[in-house]
Amino acid sequence: MEFDAVLIPSRRAHSIAKGFWHDRTINDDLDACVATCPDKLALTAVQAESGKVTRFTYRELSNMADRVALGLTKLGVGQNDIVACQLPNWWQFTITYLACSRIGAVMNPLMHIFRERELSFMLKHGEAKVLIIPQTFRGFDYEKMVNEIKPSLPDLKHVVVVNGAGANSFEALLSGPAWEKESNATAVLTQHRPGPDDVTQLIYTSGTTGEPKGVMHTANTVMANIIPYAARLHLDANDVVLMASPMAHQTGFMYGLMMPIMLKSSAVLLDVWEPLRAIDLIRHEGATFTMASTPFLTDLAKNVEESGKKVPTLRTFLCAGAPIPGPLVEQARSVLGTKIVSAWGMTENGAVTLIELNDPDERAFTTDGLPLPGVELKVVNDDGAVLPAGEAGKLYVRSCSNFGGYLKRAHLNGTDAEGWFDTGDLARLDAQGYVRITGRSKDVIIRGGENIPVVEIESLLYRHPAIAMAAIVAYPDERLGERACAVVVLKPGQSLDLPALVDYLKAQKIALQYIPEKLEIRDAMPATPSGKIQKFKLREILRDEKR
Structure with a gap:
């Protein structure tokens, strides 16, 4: 394979000089x-089924x-x-x-x-x-x-x-x-x-182009993230990392597979998320740290409270993938006795921002954290002008952990000559530099930390013989953060219900988690004068109906 990681060479001299790249693998x-x-215990792997x-x-x-x-x-x-x-x-x-x-x-x-x-x-x-x-x-x-x-x-x-x-x-x-x-x-x-600049990982991410993009990382790019990440969380060789988030995501790969080895610490892997089993593992293995999406934290706090089994060794739970509700942080702090850390990141960069351990608890549910060393953020308007603190706009990141590019898709790299990467997210920065993600300009739904490739699913819906127009939009869910709803306009004389839609999509051999869990049939779609579906209005309708 010939790799076109074109974003690596131009950053090397600066990243080495600043100490961001460590030139090791x-x-x-x-x-x-x-x-x-x-002879230290390096890895404990638990298969839930057996x-x-x-x-x-x-x-x-x-x-x-x-x-x-x-x-x-x-x-x-x-x-x-x-x-x-x-x-x-x-x-x-x-x-x-x-x-x-x-x-x-x-x-x-x-x-x-x-x-x-x-x-x-x-x-x-x-x-x-x-x-x-x-x-x-x-x-x-x-x-x-x-x-x-x-x-x-x-x-x-x-x-x-x-x-x-x-x-x-x-x-x-x-x-x-x-x-x-x-x-x-x-x-x-x-x-x-x-070598440290050779591609070591190819990992696919869902986007808005209708097909996944292959993200290329080197040892230098991933380690430039893991090292300051561990330092901010005060993790070292004495820690035991519990990882139930999939290692096929950067969360599991970087912080459950690579980080424990880099720290000379111990990892505990769980293949199926079962809260009671996770509680027993934390207690038996002495787990001190874990990272997962909001539903994992919800489940853990609920089951610790109901079972009465305490998890005193678990010092830190880093929660990412969706905003953390304030009541959940308060409950988790009270029930688990664990510091809840909010974070934001991408496959292309790893964890970009996270709060400090000594930050007040409310930072975890009012912000998505502070940039790690080697990371710069800016929020701009539609004209590219940098916005002042407190104003929401398009979020750009310039990071030592930025990926090497998209395999065979260099035209989609979204990185300008100065190294600024267009995240596709909307955000605001406060006066202290903490970021809050306010929305997504890219058309992706995050269901329990899993990105749903909206464009791809919509293209399949348009092939359904009963559907004239289709849009996939998010609707709020207390546990998973978001779920997917299919909003459709039917062709004259046609009918459709959710079970039939599910059967149709299953026949297309897509991941079950990508299938919409709600179906809304409309006579017409809200649209711009040019005919573009206004998804923000559909989302507002779904939110209003849920109330």
């Missing part, structure tokens, strides 16, 4: 862990990463090849990334909710050579799905199945044989190690 950090704390718990010390983690790396080379994976990984928070996910880093391959994490439609596009666009999947997870047969789409993916040479029974199992191909004992193992593991 995850290999350096893992090697340092093995050298200084080889109850199985797998643990690795840093020595064991490194050895398994080497083994899987060598196994990947035997499948023909080389430098800059894409290894796609559609796994939940299992230990194989962590190992696969570390293994790719050993041999200069690039990991493409894929959400386990993706189905044929999303998966086909991403695998083809990213030219994935290997795809690693579960055989089944939460009752879904991934191997069957992938076998159906594989003929349309000429670059995909191998499908590796975790917990599979055949010759293509992860166990048979990668984690079982002791490849690391072969005479040439050291040479193979060291000859193509990536």
